[in-house]
Amino acid sequence: MTIFRRILAVAAAAALLPLGSGTAEAASRTTRFATFNASLNRNAEGQLVAELSTPDNAQAKVIAEIIQRARPDVLLINEFDYDANGTAARLFQDNYLSVAQGGAQPITYKYRFTAPSNTGIASGFDLNNNGAVVTTPGAPGYGDDAYGFGAFPGQYGMVVYSKYPIDMRGVRTFQKFLWKDMPDAALPDDPATPTPADWYSPEELQVFRLSSKSHWDLPVRIGHRTVHFLVSHPTPPTFDGAEDRNGRRNHDEIRLWADYTHPGRGGYIYDDRGRRGGLPQGEPFVIAGDQNADPNDGDSYQGAIHQLLDHPKIDSGFAPSSAGAAEASALQGGVNATHTGDPKYDTADFADTAPGNLRADYVLPSKRLRPAGGGVFWPVSSDPVSRLTGVFPFPSSDHRLVWLDVKS
Incomplete structure (x- = not known):
C-alpha cells in the first residue's frame, strides 16, 4: 500500500468521528496555523531518515522544542527532505515531537501529508546555460540543471502536520504545472540576444515546471x-545573473496562489491529476510558506509578495512580529541598518552583508477567516529560550517559526 493510500485510509476513518459539539462551537473555534523553514535538509539521500531514526539528533530536538512551545494546530515545515514512504515525517513525530524537549510538552499530530518535490529531479537540459547538462545527482552543477535546486530528488522538500483531518480526496498538488502555461509569465530573458524571454529554449519550456518544490492545496476539516491550507516554498530570488531567472520564478510561484484564490483568474491552472481551475469562490483558505520575498527589502522581482499582501481576498492586516527580530537587526547592523521595513516583522536571520534579515515567511488568511493574533518565534537574547534560535552549538535554522491564530 502506498503512503498516499495509507494516509487516505486514516483520513477516511477519521471523517467518521464527531468533529464538534455544535454550530456555536465551530463558529468560535480558534485554530493556530504555522509555517517553519526548519532547515531539516541534508546533503545525501536517506541521511535525514538515518538521523531521525534515533531520538538524539541535536538539531531535530531543537526544532521539535520550538514547535512544542509554539503549539500550532496545523503546521507546514519547509526544507524537510522528502522520501517516498514518508519515513522521515513519521520518525520526526515519533522520536521528537512526541517526546518532551527541554521542558516543553510533547505535541501529537494525527495527520500528516508529504508528496514529491521538484528539487533534485534532473531535467536533462542545461537550465543555467553554462554549456553542460548535468544529470548525476550530487555532481557539481546538478542542482542548477534540476527542475528545482537540489543535490538529490526530494532535498528541501515539505511536510504538513495537522491535528485535524486532511480531506485526502480533495487534495490538489501542482508539482508538474509548466511555467509557460501561466498567461503573461515573467519568463527570463537572455540579455546577450535580441529575442525576448529566451533564457530557456522552446524545448526546455516544454518541460520546465513552475514550482521549484511544489504547491499543495490541502483541505483541512x-x-x-x-x-x-495552501502551501509552497518559492525559490530564493538570488543565485542567478542579469536574466534574474530565480527572481522571476519566485514572482510567478507566488503569483500562482494569487491567481488560484482570485475569482476568474485561475482558469488556466491545472493540477497533477489534470483538474483545471482555481479555488471555488467563497472557500476559506490560509496561505503559508517561506515565500522568500520581503515587502520592502531584498531582491524580489517587482514586489512579488504584494501579489498576496494586496490581494482583495486576503486579510494581510495583521502581521506577526517579535521583539527578538527588532533586537537582532539593531545588534547585527550591517545592511540591516539600510532596510526600510520595520525589523520587528522579520522572520529570517540572513547574512548581515546581504540581504540582511527579512520578512520571508508568511501565514495569510482569506477574508472569510478572522485573525485572532499571532507571532514569530524569535525571543530576545535575555529570554532563556533564545538558546533555541542562537548560534551555539549551531543555528537551528536561519528562519523562525511564524504562527497565526484564526477564527474558523
Whole structure:
C-alpha cells in the first residue's frame, strides 16, 4: 500500500468521528496555523531518515522544542527532505515531537501529508546555460540543471502536520504545472540576444515546471468547516545573473496562489491529476510558506509578495512580529541598518552583508477567516529560550517559526 493510500485510509476513518459539539462551537473555534523553514535538509539521500531514526539528533530536538512551545494546530515545515514512504515525517513525530524537549510538552499530530518535490529531479537540459547538462545527482552543477535546486530528488522538500483531518480526496498538488502555461509569465530573458524571454529554449519550456518544490492545496476539516491550507516554498530570488531567472520564478510561484484564490483568474491552472481551475469562490483558505520575498527589502522581482499582501481576498492586516527580530537587526547592523521595513516583522536571520534579515515567511488568511493574533518565534537574547534560535552549538535554522491564530 502506498503512503498516499495509507494516509487516505486514516483520513477516511477519521471523517467518521464527531468533529464538534455544535454550530456555536465551530463558529468560535480558534485554530493556530504555522509555517517553519526548519532547515531539516541534508546533503545525501536517506541521511535525514538515518538521523531521525534515533531520538538524539541535536538539531531535530531543537526544532521539535520550538514547535512544542509554539503549539500550532496545523503546521507546514519547509526544507524537510522528502522520501517516498514518508519515513522521515513519521520518525520526526515519533522520536521528537512526541517526546518532551527541554521542558516543553510533547505535541501529537494525527495527520500528516508529504508528496514529491521538484528539487533534485534532473531535467536533462542545461537550465543555467553554462554549456553542460548535468544529470548525476550530487555532481557539481546538478542542482542548477534540476527542475528545482537540489543535490538529490526530494532535498528541501515539505511536510504538513495537522491535528485535524486532511480531506485526502480533495487534495490538489501542482508539482508538474509548466511555467509557460501561466498567461503573461515573467519568463527570463537572455540579455546577450535580441529575442525576448529566451533564457530557456522552446524545448526546455516544454518541460520546465513552475514550482521549484511544489504547491499543495490541502483541505483541512476543522469542526464543520473546511479550510484550504495552501502551501509552497518559492525559490530564493538570488543565485542567478542579469536574466534574474530565480527572481522571476519566485514572482510567478507566488503569483500562482494569487491567481488560484482570485475569482476568474485561475482558469488556466491545472493540477497533477489534470483538474483545471482555481479555488471555488467563497472557500476559506490560509496561505503559508517561506515565500522568500520581503515587502520592502531584498531582491524580489517587482514586489512579488504584494501579489498576496494586496490581494482583495486576503486579510494581510495583521502581521506577526517579535521583539527578538527588532533586537537582532539593531545588534547585527550591517545592511540591516539600510532596510526600510520595520525589523520587528522579520522572520529570517540572513547574512548581515546581504540581504540582511527579512520578512520571508508568511501565514495569510482569506477574508472569510478572522485573525485572532499571532507571532514569530524569535525571543530576545535575555529570554532563556533564545538558546533555541542562537548560534551555539549551531543555528537551528536561519528562519523562525511564524504562527497565526484564526477564527474558523
